[in-house]
Amino acid sequence: MSEYQYHEWQTLERPLTATEQKAVNELSSHIDVTATHASVTYNWSSFRHDPINVLAKYFDAYLYLANWGSRRLAFRFPKGLVNVVAIEAYCDEYHTNIKTVGDVQILEFNMDEEDGIEEWIDERGVLSTLARLRDDILQGDYRTMYLAWLEAMALESGGYDEDEADPDNFFNDPEPALPAGLKQLTPPLNAFMDFFEIDPFLVAAAAELSPNLSSSTQRADFALLISRLTRQECDDFLLKIVNSEPGAVASLRKKLSSFEKPKPSIQSNPRTFGELLEAAERLRRAEAKRQASEKRKKHIAEMQELAKREVQTWQDVENTLKSGYTASNYDYATALLDKLQQLAEFQGTQGNFDIRLQALVEAYKGRNALIGRWKKKGWV
Numbered sequence: 001m002s003e004y005q006y007h008e009w010q011t012l013e014r015p016l017t018a019t020e021q022k023a024v025n026e027l028s029s030h031i032d033v034t035a036t037h038a039s040v041t042y043n044w045s046s047f048r049h050d051p052i053n054v055l056a057k058y059f060d061a062y063l064y065l066a067n068w069g070s071r072r073l074a075f076r077f078p079k080g081l082v083n084v085v086a087i088e089a090y091c092d093e094y095h096t097n098i099k100t101v102g103d104v105q106i107l108e109f110n111m112d113e114e115d116g117i118e119e120w121i122d123e124r125g126v127l128s129t130l131a132r133l134r135d136d137i138l139q140g141d142y143r144t145m146y147l148a149w150l151e152a153m154a155l156e157s158g159g160y161d162e163d164e165a166d167p168d169n170f171f172n173d174p175e176p177a178l179p180a181g182l183k184q185l186t187p188p189l190n191a192f193m194d195f196f197e198i199d200p201f202l203v204a205a206a207a208e209l210s211p212n213l214s215s216s217t218q219r220a221d222f223a224l225l226i227s228r229l230t231r232q233e234c235d236d237f238l239l240k241i242v243n244s245e246p247g248a249v250a251s252l253r254k255k256l257s258s259f260e261k262p263k264p265s266i267q268s269n270p271r272t273f274g275e276l277l278e279a280a281e282r283l284r285r286a287e288a289k290r291q292a293s294e295k296r297k298k299h300i301a302e303m304q305e306l307a308k309r310e311v312q313t314w315q316d317v318e319n320t321l322k323s324g325y326t327a328s329n330y331d332y333a334t335a336l337l338d339k340l341q342q343l344a345e346f347q348g349t350q351g352n353f354d355i356r357l358q359a360l361v362e363a364y365k366g367r368n369a370l371i372g373r374w375k376k377k378g379w380v
Contacts (some may be wrong), residue, residue: 003068004042004066005041005042005066005067006039006040006063006064006065006066007041007051007063007064008038008039008062009055010036010062010127010131011037011058011060012061012131013060015036016058021034023058024058027054028040028047038059052101053101056076056101056104057102060076060246061074061076061130062076063126063127063130070112071111072108073109073196074106074109075106075134077105077137078246078247078250079103079105081247081251082105082107086142086177087145089176090145090146090176092149094110094156095152095155096109096110096145096149096152109196111151130188130192136188138250138253139253141179142179143179143182143185144189146176146182147203148196150202150203151196151198154199157273171273171274172274173273174270174272175271178209179210180212181210181211181213182203182207183207183212185203199280201280201283201284201287202276202277205279205282208279209271225256226256229256237255240252299346306340307347310340313336313340314340317333320332321360330370333370334370334374337360337379338377341353341357341379
C-alpha cells in the first residue's frame, strides 16, 4: 500500500499578505496556496518543514491526515487569550497539549491509530468545519477538550485489561471538569468525533451527567457590558478590529467577560475513566438489544406479509424459470426461494419447503448454472 499524507492550514482572522503567500508557496513544490488557505499532498515523500511552526507563523488552524493512522489538528491563539490552566486539565503527555511558540500559543490534538484508519476520511472541507471549534475554545467552551480527553484515554486503554490493571493506572483516573452541552453536540463537535473516530457510546456515557446548555449557560448581554468600557478602551478595541489584528475580537470578548461574575461550578463528583467505560458498554449492549428487537419486528412484519402471497410467490418462481435461461431469471428465482425458505422457518414448515424445492431441483436438474446457485445455498 502506498503512503498518503495530507497537510492543510487555514487563516481565520486575517488573510495572508502577498509576501506571506510567497513565503508559504516556497515551502514545497507541491503546495497550493491562497490568501486564506494552503494544502499539500504527498504519496511517496514528506513535508520538509515543521507544520506546527508554519501554523505558528502564518495560520490559525492546521489539519494532518496519513493513511497509516495519524491524525492531527492544531489551533493557534494569540498569547494570553485562552485559559491555559483550564485547558491543561484536559491534556496529557502524548495526545493533547498546549505550548507557547514565540508570541503565540498552539493547542494540538494528536491521535494515532496503530491499525490505520478503519474508514477513509474525505479530507476536503473537514478543516473548515473543525476550525469553528477554535472560537468555542476561545469563549471557554471546553467540550472539544473533553472529547479529546476521552479519545486519549481510550487510545491508552487499548493495550490493557482493566481486571489486571494496576490500581494507579488510568482506569482510576478521574475525569476532568465536565462541560455542559455534551448532549447537544454541534456539527463541528460531531465532525471532531468523526475525524478522530471517538466512540459515540463513550461520549453518550459521559453526557449522562452533562447539564444542558440552555439550563446552565446564558448568552452574555454584550450591549450592557460594552457600556462599562471606557472611551479609550472602546477606541483601542475598534482600532484593533478594523486593522484585522489577530485576536482582536477574542480579546474584546475576554475583557467583557471579566465584568461578569464567575458562574458557580456545577460539576458533580468526577467519575473514573473505568466507570465511563462500564457505562459505555452498558449503553452499547442496550443499543444492540434495541436494534435486534427492531430487526426482529421488521422480520415478523415481512414474513406475515409474505405469508399472504406464499402461493403466488411459488408460482412466480415457476413462471420465472419457465420464461428463459438467463442469469437474471436464475438470480430472481433464487432470491424468491430464499424468502420462501425464511417463511418456512418462521412458520415451522421446513419439510413442505424441502419437498417443493426438491421437485424444482428434479425438474431443472439440467440447468447447471441454476443448480450451481442452489448448491451455494446448501439446497442441493
